[in-house]
Amino acid sequence: MFYWDINPVAFSLGPVTVYYYGLLFSTGFILGYFIMQYLCKLQHLKTDELDKLLVFIFAGTIIGARLGHCLIYEPEYYLQRPLDIIKIWEGGLASHGGTVGVLIALWLFLRKSTFTFLQLTDLLAIPVALVACFIRIGNFMNSEILGKHTNSDFGVIFARIGDMAPRYPAQLFEAFAYLITFIVLSLVFFNFKNRPQGTIFALMLIFIFTSRLVIEGFKEEQAMYSTNLFLNVGQLLSLPFIAAGFLLLFCVFKKKKRV
Secondary structure (H helix, E strand, O other): OEEEOOOOEEEEEOOEEEEHHHHHHHHHHHHHHHHHHHHHHHOOOOOOOHHHHHHHHHHHHHHHHHHHHHHHHOHHHHHHOHHHHHOHHHOOOOHHHHHHHHHHHHHHHHOOOOOOHHHHHHHHHHHHHHHHHHHHHHHHHOOOOOEOEOOOOOOEEEHHHOOOOOEOOHHHHHHHHHHHHHHHHHHHHHHOOOOOOOHHHHHHHHHHHHHHHHHHHHEOOOOOOOOOOOOOHHHHHHHHHHHHHHHHHHHHHHHHHHO
16 A cells, blocks of 8 residues: 655746646657657668657647547537637646647658658657656656556555545556557567568557556546446547557558568
């Protein structure tokens, strides 16, 4: 049993308040940028487009994740109060929406880029897993995206929300799963040189969203409505991404065999 009652504010600079979540989110993006630079140099690819790419990805992540949360998890509330959608400081980001937002941002970026889609997504997949890990640690610091109640020894009491019943630390489960994904993808990148383009991206989709599918079972339902099904909203949304990952993996290896 673990008692968790940390202040989500990391520090303040005059009128500016810096939260652990924002600090971890931005740190993840910065590290991801440097990792991608390193991977590009290893493959002798130009890095002069990466600054522009970072802007596209950041915008796609924030816009997609925010719209995903509002329209998927709380549609009734936000359709009645559409102006509240821009109140991102009140919290509410959805990783499924963020993934779609990033893919749309990449499509826009690639219209005037020398990269190909699979080349770019393979490079992005590794840092994305690390960023996802940082974000889930940020959720833990915020005492949000809570797990279900449990009597197990590794239950966490999130005192800040006023609930003294221990819960699964689902945020840390996900953070660990994404860290493992980051390590596995890195090992594939460095040890399987003859892999077809798209392999890393496909594996990222499979690992990230399979982890999400499993760990969602330990979480409280985040949607303001019920699916009345065996799977909750987060699990249902993970299925298309897992299927896309397997389909892409099949296609790229099938194409390689023909060559």
